Amino acid sequence: MSPRPFSRQLSSLAAAFETIRISHSVFALPFALASLLLVTHGRPPLRVFLWVLIAMVSARSAAMAFNRWSDQHFDRMNPRTRDRALPAGRISAGFLLSFAVAWMAVFVLAAFRLNPLCGMLSPVALVLVLGYSLTKRFTLLCHLFLGAALGLSPLGAWLAVTGRVDHTLLTPLAISLGVLFWVAAFDVLYALQDIEFDRRMGLFSIPSRLGPTSAARVAAGFSTLSLVAFSSLLLTADLSVSYGCALAVIALILTLVLRRVLCGRTPRKNAGVLTANLWIGPLFLAGVAGEIYG
Numbered sequence: 001m002s003p004r005p006f007s008r009q010l011s012s013l014a015a016a017f018e019t020i021r022i023s024h025s026v027f028a029l030p031f032a033l034a035s036l037l038l039v040t041h042g043r044p045p046l047r048v049f050l051w052v053l054i055a056m057v058s059a060r061s062a063a064m065a066f067n068r069w070s071d072q073h074f075d076r077m078n079p080r081t082r083d084r085a086l087p088a089g090r091i092s093a094g095f096l097l098s099f100a101v102a103w104m105a106v107f108v109l110a111a112f113r114l115n116p117l118c119g120m121l122s123p124v125a126l127v128l129v130l131g132y133s134l135t136k137r138f139t140l141l142c143h144l145f146l147g148a149a150l151g152l153s154p155l156g157a158w159l160a161v162t163g164r165v166d167h168t169l170l171t172p173l174a175i176s177l178g179v180l181f182w183v184a185a186f187d188v189l190y191a192l193q194d195i196e197f198d199r200r201m202g203l204f205s206i207p208s209r210l211g212p213t214s215a216a217r218v219a220a221g222f223s224t225l226s227l228v229a230f231s232s233l234l235l236t237a238d239l240s241v242s243y244g245c246a247l248a249v250i251a252l253i254l255t256l257v258l259r260r261v262l263c264g265r266t267p268r269k270n271a272g273v274l275t276a277n278l279w280i281g282p283l284f285l286a287g288v289a290g291e292i293y294g
């Protein structure tokens with residue numbers, strides 16, 4: 001069999017990058033960078049910064065590619081997702097899986113380049129970030145699994161610097177818990193648009209099992225827990241005005257999004273939920289950076 005033309009390979013590669021949407025790394029990356037600033041007092045070594053960045057992007061890229069590969073059957077049947085690269089035929093399943101494996105290898109390499117502890121923990125991290133893709137098949141906790149996968153980033157960044165487990169992990173743990181519940185709340189609201197499809201396919205999500213009103217209330221509870229975790233940094237990390245102001249804006253954004261959903265003014269196809277939540281990470285990072293460099 002003759003090899004595919006080079007242009008075809010480039011087209012598949014472009015479709016693969018379209019699939020993983022690296023631009024959406026903004027969800028977890030700012031929290032990892034904030035953790036990195038806190039543990040280094042605003043002076044992260046360039047080498048550590050670059051390998052943390054590579055680890056973050058590669059882990060998320062592997063997870064997204066694997067998610068699209070594992071969900072290809074459902075994506076073909078869902079009107080909202082059938083135009084994605086894999087179900088639309090712009091990339092083969094084999095190429096996308098190979099793409100995911102390549103990113104996994106980059107992540108493990110980056111972890112070992114940071115320190116031995118990060119390297120040894122890298123398979124555990126991969127199991128969690130990849131395993132999320134399968135949880136919607138059997139548990140309502142799928143939203144929390146996604147939150148936990150993204151919530152690993154602040155812990156990972158902290159360990160990348162210290163290379164050890166000790167009492168100082170309370171600070172990144174607070175950030176990780178905040179990310180866990182914030183992402184879970186966002187994912188519950190985002191899943192509102194797939195209620196009918198999830199019910200028809202027997203998939204698990206809080207909206208499909210509890211209905212939109214109860215789902216919005218669960219999301220409100222998750223958001224509250226997220227703010228409590230983030231607020232604890234005012235004590236554990238000795239943060240004050242700059243971070244407090246950023247936290248107040250974050251609380252306002254989350255409140256406005258939830259209010260619109262609870263009042264029924266946001267349609268189920270709510271791209272606005274995604275857009276609003278894209279601001280949370282950068283605001284958090286700005287608040288921490290303001291404390292350190294202000």
